[in-house]
Amino acid sequence: MPTLNAAASAALLEAFTAISASAALAIRRESGERSAQIKADGSPVTAADQIAEAVIRDGLERFAPEFPVVSEERIDQTRVSFKNANVILVDPLDGTRDFIAGRDEYTVNIALVTDGVPALGVITAPALGLMWRGIVGCGAERLQFGDDGKTSPPRAIETRPAPNGELTVMVSRSHLEAQTKAYVEGLRSVRLLQSGSAIKFCRIAEGAADHYPRLAPTRDWDVAAGHAILKAAGGSLTAPNGSPIVYGTQALIIPGFLAWGDVRG
16 A cells, blocks of 8 residues: 655645635536435435536546545445555535535535545535645644635644533534434533534534534545544544444445544543
8 A cells, every 4th residue: 555655645635625626616606506416315416516526536637546536426436445545535515405505514525545544634615715624643724715716824723622611512404313412412511503514523623613423324425534634633533432433334334423622522
């Protein structure tokens, strides 16, 4: 398996940043057309999902052709082993339901997973003009980007210590199912913040929230970029029983997770 040194990781992060910004601008151009089709798994897909997918694929073929890509919109065409390999995970439009509803909480997620472990990631919120990125072991950053796709100088971000009092907990706006709701209700002294997409990971990474539980299944491409950024910012993400998250299973499904800003959480 090719080993990425610090320089190679930084170069790849910059490539992901540029590709993600291009995809974000493509989604913006499609924001007036939000009609959707329903895929075989019951989830919606729009023209913006497909256009962002094409932009990202083109960018990765030019900047990182050596790495296999697993993407939500082409999963039926992809069979990749994660063992002893570098694999790029892509969700070209995470939070499609929020996009359709006209909300701003949708993202573009791109991550590199090395031997099943997230190594770096970029999450971009097209409607907010914000981007979060990080390399595990090297720190995390927040950037802004404009209509020309150019980004601002990055600002370092990090998670915060858990407060002695009220805990700020991120929950899904559209996927708060019974098991996670019961878990949250069992926590003492919490303030809930609802959000769509992978932005929930980013709010913890930048120190605006403390915890994000999800006890229902989700997919690898929904989590990997946020996992990398959160870990780079000083946080943690594990299975509910505390064991490591496993990426690259045959179904590419993560049964559930607990994300914390304070690793003592």
